[in-house]
Amino acid sequence: MINQNLDSLKKDYGVKKIGVFGSFVNGKPGKNSDIDILVEFLKPVSFFEFIEVEDFLSKILKRKVDLATKNALKPAIKKDILKEVVYV
Template sequence: MKGQSEIARELQGMMAELRGKYHVKKIGIFGSYSSDRQTEKSDLDLVVEFEQPIGMMAFVHLRNMIADRLGIRVDLVTPDGLHPLIRDRVMHEVVYV
């Protein structure tokens, strides 16, 4: 099972494509993978910020592309997509790549 550092390296290796194709400004890991508490059943929680809006279809394509490349189920969210009651906690635990 991949850990946080390996996933961060793989995401960093994708950043040129993510910036060029999806206008990704920043992407970070949160949840169980951010503190290496993941299990075989864990999905990878990622928060992403964009240079410009990309639309729902491109957002879904981005999530699917990352999941396919990493071989892990991915839950992708923007900071504004986080519930207000957990946003601050999540944003403090994010490990940006």
């Protein structure tokens, strides 16, 4: 579903790179699991623009999305996430 909306994400929201990590990548999502998504933007975005992208993704994926950027990842887990992420 992200693939089908990649052009819109790039054009309308300035997304440079986007990938999935967490339970949906390692095959262990629960019934109520959110989808962990790592995003990189072409230029800095405001908090409201960030939330707009998160809402757009939640809507198209029909599930809660937890959106993150590389800079926002906690140092203790950053390395593992960057190894695990599957870019679209």
